[in-house]
Amino acid sequence: MAESATGSAFDVVFRAHRLIGPHGETSGSVGIRDGRIAAVEPLDAALDAAEVVELAEDEVLLPGLVDTHVHVNDPGRTEWEGFETATRAAAEGGITTLVDMPLNSLPPTIDAAALELKRDTARPKVHVDVGFWGGAVHGNLGELRELHESGVFGFKCFLLHSGVDEFPPLGPAELDEALQLLARHDAMMIVHAEDSDAIEHAPTAHGEDYGGFLSSRPRGAENVAIAQVIELARRTGARVHILHLSSSDALPMIASARADGVKITVETCPHYLSFTSEEIPDGGTQFKCCPPIREARNRELLWKGLVDGIIDCVVSDHSPCTPELKRFDSGDFGVAWGGVSSLQLGLSAVWTQARVRGRGLAEVVDWMSRKPAEVAGMRRKGAIAVGHDADLCVFAPDDAFVVDVGKLRHRNPVSPYHGRPLAGVVRGTWLRGRRIVGPDVETTGPHGRLLNRGDA
Structure with a gap:
């Protein structure tokens, strides 16, 4: 076995x-x-290293x-x-790639x-590895x-107003054209799937009542949009990914x-697996997101879809804003910014819900590490396996905290x-062995x- 620059066979060994x-x-040594x-060897393997990290009995080594x-x-x-705060929060939550x-x-x-400007902005600030999605909008x-x-x-892409004017949606003909183009390059389209016409004809959200907001973003709007995406993907042969699924009907x-x-993959988010519309208080605009958090029965069907493999992965859709934009002064769901802040909490949130449903930690890791890496085309992320980046998380699943x-x-x-x-506390995170x-x-x-795509 060749020695590293330190004179030891390995730079670091985890037991x-x-x-x-x-x-x-x-169990094992890495x-x-x-x-x-x-x-990756048995626990008692004689691996020599400059540094040895011995996990406690109550800790689990995760990718x-x-x-x-x-x-x-x-x-x-x-x-x-911002990249400084977002990537610090990600690292604290056991996320090593976003x-x-x-x-x-x-x-x-x-x-x-714009991509180059974003890279220049991010480069000196990122505490974890960061890739970028491009946007497909009207006119580009x-x-x-x-x-x-x-x-x-x-x-x-969006199929309805995105919430910001500078990112306009694609109409049906443009979506068809875009998918034909992406199919030629085997590129993937990830879709915010809510139908604009269905939303336009739904009741208008206003005031503190969450039920009114829920009615303004009906599950039918998701269902119709997803059906449209499926048929265009079928016709064009393009790869498509449905973002933040909240309607179990689909x-x-x-x-x-x-x-x-x-060629379709699907994600959902920790908030759809954790919260229910019945528990959201009047004026609780911190819960507002689009598509919305739905009823308890819907949540359980999402869990079933995840366990059955219809839903591929769980990712945060961390969409933060300033407190002022959440309009806590009025509690008005009609004007508050829609987005859930949860980047640092996703692993613990999903594990909390998974364990009460009898699901194991290995499944959670699959949903939150291996599968999102696979969907995004990352070959060296998401697993404790030889040749992969040494991105690791030490997790105490039986520890607990109050947010x-x-x-x-x-x-x-x-x-x-x-x-x-x-439930569950991240006690340490390593990025490429550091x-x-x-x-x-x-x-x-x-x-x-x-x-970049292809180099992760």
Whole structure:
């Protein structure tokens, strides 16, 4: 076995009585060399290293999580979040890789120049590895090829107003044209699937009543839009991904489309798996998101869809804003910004709900690490396996805490999880073998890298 530059066979060795590997939970020793996993051996294997990390009996070694749905809002709306705060929060939550959405930054990432500006903004600030989605909007289809060649992981579109004027939606004919273009390059379209006509004819949201807001974003709007996306994907052969699924009604047609060979994947989010509309208080605008959190029965059907494999993965859709934009002064759901802040809390939130339903930690890791990496086309992320980046998380699943928004790394102290007890605590996070969360962490600066499609 070749020695590293330190004179030892490995730079770091982790020894864990519990480890989530590609085939489930086991025990083992993991050898790290030059930022990659170089060996996965039995616990008692004699691996020599400059540093040995011995996990406690109550800790589990996990692959770092991969969150492919994060609104960092930088540059342009850095007071909402920013790469410095978002990537610190991600690391604290066990996330070692995230992919940034093309809105709500200014400018949005809808051409190569905006992508380069975003990369320049992010490069000195990122504490975890960061990739980027491009945007497909009305009028920019001519920009998609250059964005693809510049390394974005795929393209996001809306089928209705996005909430910001600078990111206009695609109409049906434009979506068809865009999917034909992306199919030629085997690029993926990720879709905010709510139908604009259905929303336009729904009741208008106003006031403090959450039920009124829920009526304004009916599940039928999701169902119709998803059906449209499926048929266009079937016709064009393009790869499509449904973002933040909240309507369980859509699960049968998604399963049917996949059985027919349609190239479709689906995500949901921790808030749809954690909260129910029945528990949201009047004026509780911290819970507002689009599509909305729905009824308890719907939540359980989403869980079933996840367990059955119809839903591929769970990602945050971290969509923060300033407290003022949540309109806590009036509690008016009609005018408050829609988005849930949860980047740091996703692992604990999902594990809290999974364990009471009898699901294991290995399944949670699959949903939040391996599968999002797979959907995004990342080959070296999402698993404790030889050749993968040494992105690791030490998790104490039986520990617990009560969420205090004042202690989160997010820029603004707003989250529907405030005051909620959660199971599972992240005690350490490593990025390519370097510890970035935990006691005595080096403060020499951010160590994240910017990722292009195909090099992660």
